[in-house]
Amino acid sequence: MLNANxxxxxxxxxxxxPMIIILAIVLLIGSGxxxxxxxxxxxxxxxxxxxxxxxxxxxxxxxxxxRMTAKDLxxxxxxxxxxxxxxxxxxxxxxxxxxxxxxxFKKKRNLDCFYSLPISRRTLGMLQYGLGLIAVYLPFxxxxxxxxxxxxxxxxxxxxxxxxxxxHFLISIAAGFVIYTLFAFxxxxxxxxGDGYIFMIAxxxxxxxxxxxxxxxxxxxxxxxxxxxxxxxxxxxxGHACSYTYFGELLSDLCVKAERKYPEKYxxxxxxxxxxxxxxxxxxxxxxxxxxxxxRVFGEKKAEQTEEMSETVFGYKTLIPLCAVAGIISGFGDxxxxxxxxxxxxxxxxxxxxxxxxxKKSDGIVLALLFAFNIMMSIVxxxxx
Amino acid sequence: xxxxxxxxxxxxxxEVLKNIDLTIPDGTVxxxxxxxxxxxxxxxxxxxxxxxxxGHVLYDGKxxxxxxxxxxxxxxxxxxxxxxxxxxxxxxxxxxxxxPDCDRATFDTLISKYQLDPKKNVRNFSKxxxxxxxxxxxxxxxxxxxxxxxxxxxxxxxxxKIFKDAxxxxxxxxxxxxxxxxxxxxxxxxxxxxFVLIDNNVVKSHxxxxxxxxxxxxxxxxxxxxxxxxxxxGLPIVxxxxxxxxxxxxxxxDKEKMRERLSALSPAVMDEMPLDFEETFIHDVESGRxxxxx
Numbered sequence: 001m002l003n004a005n006x007x008x009x010x011x012x013x014x015x016x017x018p019m020i021i022i023l024a025i026v027l028l029i030g031s032g033x034x035x036x037x038x039x040x041x042x043x044x045x046x047x048x049x050x051x052x053x054x055x056x057x058x059x060x061x062x063x064x065x066x067r068m069t070a071k072d073l074x075x076x077x078x079x080x081x082x083x084x085x086x087x088x089x090x091x092x093x094x095x096x097x098x099x100x101x102x103x104x105f106k107k108k109r110n111l112d113c114f115y116s117l118p119i120s121r122r123t124l125g126m127l128q129y130g131l132g133l134i135a136v137y138l139p140f141x142x143x144x145x146x147x148x149x150x151x152x153x154x155x156x157x158x159x160x161x162x163x164x165x166x167x168h169f170l171i172s173i174a175a176g177f178v179i180y181t182l183f184a185f186x187x188x189x190x191x192x193x194g195d196g197y198i199f200m201i202a203x204x205x206x207x208x209x210x211x212x213x214x215x216x217x218x219x220x221x222x223x224x225x226x227x228x229x230x231x232x233x234x235x236x237x238x239g240h241a242c243s244y245t246y247f248g249e250l251l252s253d254l255c256v257k258a259e260r261k262y263p264e265k266y267x268x269x270x271x272x273x274x275x276x277x278x279x280x281x282x283x284x285x286x287x288x289x290x291x292x293x294x295x296r297v298f299g300e301k302k303a304e305q306t307e308e309m310s311e312t313v314f315g316y317k318t319l320i321p322l323c324a325v326a327g328i329i330s331g332f333g334d335x336x337x338x339x340x341x342x343x344x345x346x347x348x349x350x351x352x353x354x355x356x357x358x359x360k361k362s363d364g365i366v367l368a369l370l371f372a373f374n375i376m377m378s379i380v381x382x383x384x385x
Numbered sequence: 386x387x388x389x390x391x392x393x394x395x396x397x398x399x400e401v402l403k404n405i406d407l408t409i410p411d412g413t414v415x416x417x418x419x420x421x422x423x424x425x426x427x428x429x430x431x432x433x434x435x436x437x438x439x440g441h442v443l444y445d446g447k448x449x450x451x452x453x454x455x456x457x458x459x460x461x462x463x464x465x466x467x468x469x470x471x472x473x474x475x476x477x478x479x480x481x482x483x484x485p486d487c488d489r490a491t492f493d494t495l496i497s498k499y500q501l502d503p504k505k506n507v508r509n510f511s512k513x514x515x516x517x518x519x520x521x522x523x524x525x526x527x528x529x530x531x532x533x534x535x536x537x538x539x540x541x542x543x544x545x546k547i548f549k550d551a552x553x554x555x556x557x558x559x560x561x562x563x564x565x566x567x568x569x570x571x572x573x574x575x576x577x578x579x580f581v582l583i584d585n586n587v588v589k590s591h592x593x594x595x596x597x598x599x600x601x602x603x604x605x606x607x608x609x610x611x612x613x614x615x616x617x618x619g620l621p622i623v624x625x626x627x628x629x630x631x632x633x634x635x636x637x638x639d640k641e642k643m644r645e646r647l648s649a650l651s652p653a654v655m656d657e658m659p660l661d662f663e664e665t666f667i668h669d670v671e672s673g674r675x676x677x678x679x
Contacts, residue, residue, distance in 0.1 A: 112462035
């Protein structure tokens with residue numbers, strides 16, 4: 001434990017210089033963002049009748065065919081809280097930190113040193129994870145404080161929806177934890193940094209593909225059972241399956257609420273949607289599971305696998321066929337060539353996986369099955385027309 | 386004491402080490418030798434805990450996977466880790482976090498002997514200079530068990546001497562057990578007590594270097610008439626090189642007895658030639674590949 005403390009302090013000191021540079025850049029850009037947005041602060045008037053803001057110029061006049069009177073309007077001094085900027089910075093750091101913190105474990109020569117030191121691999125990995133969390137949260141917290149202080153100094157703070165600022169802040173913290181931990185987990189599943197970055201992107205996109213394929217299947221079933229009647233069936237918002245788009249949208253909505261101080265009865269539809277909050281719970285569970293997975297990976301990963309092909313079942317092996325099948329299924333209503341596109345993508349995927357055209361027999365079998373599946377789906381699709 | 390029992394390791398389907406048994410007593414300087422790809426580095430990684438061992442590696446009965454055990458171990462790989470902006474001083478600080486007893490004076494002395502600038506970026510050093518920095522670190526840590534891979538790689542003769550002297554001092558003062566892999570067998574012969582030869586995935590031979598060298602003897606013979614291989618039948622031949630009337634022969638066994646047996650063949654001239662560890666190594670390795678009597 002003593003070694004862990006000393007290592008953490010040493011690494012903190014080592015990361016200090018690049019961290020200070022990052023902080024200086026984000027705060028400098030932040031001050032620019034603050035000054036620009038501060039100038040754009042303006043009075044806006046909320047129309048209960050229209051359920052939206054109207055500019056001051058339209059206060060007593062007809063706007064879009066609707067006549068408004070002073071009675072219909074509530075006047076709010078609205079101001080851009082600039083809370084979007086810290087969130088963007090945090091989201092960027094969530095993607096940068098895994099490579100920054102864990103790429104040292106992706107080279108055999110580094111592991112000769114680290115894995116022979118008197119500190120357990122698990123402790124070493126979790127300390128690097130902790131340093132990554134600091135890299136994610138520190139720029140966020142500072143730019144958040146910068147934004148709030150700018151608002152307070154401009155005299156706008158009293159007009160804001162404080163409750164929503166708190167929600168925004170807490171959910172931002174949760175978003176940072178979930179996205180960074182998920183990225184850290186999948187990055188460490190890989191045996192090389194390159195594969196790690198590919199896994200990070202794949203784990204953002206593949207769940208969206210999967211949800212899309214489920215929705216396509218449901219819709220196809222609907223068409224079969226109710227021929228001639230087209231019903232748009234939205235199973236679930238596909239964007240919720242991507243941590244970036246989910247948290248991005250949720251935080252953006254909360255930011256709007258915080259800025260414009262809506263009356264409670266005019267809650268945004270997205271915030272009133274139970275699906276949105278259900279996904280928050282799901283994502284937090286995903287984050288906790290990813291943290292547990294990370295803990296396991298650090299303890300179980302073998303040094304000799306480093307720089308080799310990433311053979312984990314959570315990697316290419318599963319992602320490529322899963323993504324291709326989901327893509328082909330989501331092509332219901334389209335033709336053979338649409339599915340062929342995913343087949344070609346799978347071939348490219350295996351080429352990246354094997355670092356060349358050195359396919360294994362199992363890869364060939366999977367590709368043949370994917371091709372056959374595409375033909376089968378095309379026939380099904382043709383008979384359904 | 387390091388005890389290795391039934392140690393095996395494979396990379397995929399390729400078996401690199403098979404059922405290695407070895408005991409290294411405390412205070413021993415043991416040379417680890419073998420041809421390229423024999424598995425020396427893999428063995429060191431298994432012993433140091435970098436690779437998970439199939440079999441047993443025990444340091445005074447304790448596993449190297451335990452943090453407490455690792456405090457006593459220092460593994461210096463052939464290509465050690467350093468960050469792009471690091472200096473010898475920063476490296477010392479890094480290792481000091483894990484080995485609090487790391488001795489600054491020893492480090493400074495060796496850095497000074499090697500005439501290195503402790504504040505200069507290690508990236509700008511030559512391969513040999515980088516090696517010197519890490520050797521200084523390894524010796525400053527003063528571990529109970531020192532594992533060195535390709536220890537002399539890139540070092541000039543003077544640096545090698547400084548290094549060997551420092552190792553001898555370390556063993557004398559701290560009773561450190563040193564396991565050192567190298568292809569510089571003449572260097573190993575200078576200061577290693579024992580050796581272990583890894584060949585064809587197994588421990589081919591091990592023991593005292595001097596005894597190992599002494600079990601072989603080499604003679605150069607000149608005959609008045611052309612000789613054939615059959616003339617030497619019955620002798621314990623390790624290697625035999627016949628060029629018409631001239632013969633170079635390496636035999637296994639007592640030197641005097643071998644001299645007597647060769648004298649019975651009535652050579653016109655018979656000279657005993659010196660044999661060193663490197664030559665015995667070549668004979669040992671060749672014999673396993675059917676090169677003997679070639």
